[in-house]
């Protein structure tokens with residue numbers, strides 16, 4: 001491989017070279033058989049694009065907005081834990097790269113730098129991802145701090161009542177470093193019984209009683225809009241609308257939670273139909289090409305989140321690497337629009353893609 005990556009996937013090899021095995025495996029791994037991990041990417045490859053020709057594509061506009069906040073393209077930064085294991089600048093670098101790319105970063109609850117430090121790193125629209133630990137005071141504290149620090153939305157992750165079984169972390173006896181946001185609340189010094197300290201930590205902290213009624217509680221403690229991340233069915237999408245979510249993120253947590261959950265792109269339409277345009281639908285998992293972004297939009301998503309490629313960019317080249325990853329995806333997406341005959345996002349329609357289901361009908 002040339003030393004300069006020419007696509008997003010090539011950053012993975014660079015990251016693998018740059019990182020200790022324990023950390024690379026933590027970032028790259030999925031749950032159990034990693035069936036869903038593979039399928040998240042492969043399901044995109046089963047969708048083809050139906051281009052329209054002889055359209056004047058001399059000017060292409062990739063811009064859009066999410067919850068009213070303008071972004072340069074429908075590509076946003078997914079919340080992912082512990083960026084300092086990839087680079088000393090951690091989320092500060094990711095935040096600066098996201099801001100420079102005119103997109104929104106969702107800061108993970110389990111970040112290496114805390115909400116205030118990331119907020120101070122640069123001026124930009126950011127969302128905050130929330131986990132709910134046992135003892136609701138911790139979530140309440142973080143929501144209050146995020147709101148005070150200028151985050152514009154809370155992204156409640158709903159697919160994590162317990163941690164999925166990530167076998168690479170168990171094998172490597174993954175050790176979770178101190179989590180900055182919860183300093184003073186909980187200790188990461190838990191007995192892993194010879195396995196993954198991350199798993200033991202998560203299972204002793206995550207609140208497995210979290211349920212739909214808690215969205216009302218969350219709404220009662222913040223005026224920020226609440227997005228639910230981890231929706232995979234039309235039943236839950238409908239409930240999300242009912243409880244007043246401001247948006248849903250179709251996600252299987254990058255295949256790190258329930259193995260054999262569906263590849264996210266295969267359930268986007270189901271969710272889009274259920275919410276009937278009342279709230280935005282965002283999707284993540286396996287987005288590695290501009291064509292993937294195009295396919296997600298054609299199936300009704302408003303935007304995509306990108307997880308691992310961002311971390312790989314950070315590990316390989318710091319802030320510059322994250323910028324490059326976002327730019328590559330955006331450039332590919334813009335080219336896809338041109339070659340498919342779409343000059344703005346509203347031109348991208350269901351008729352621009354062909355899925356397995358279309359073929360079998």
Ligand code: FNR
Pocket residue numbers: 026027028040078079080081108109110129157229251252253254255256284285286287305306307308309
């Ligand atoms: C994640 N993800 C995640 N999600 C979340 O809500 N809170 C978190 O702290 C994390 N942490 C995390 C760490 C790592 C290393 C990964 C890879 C993922 C899931 C993330 O937000 C997103 O759903 C997936 O990463 C999307 O899939 P891709 O783009 O990685 O395939």
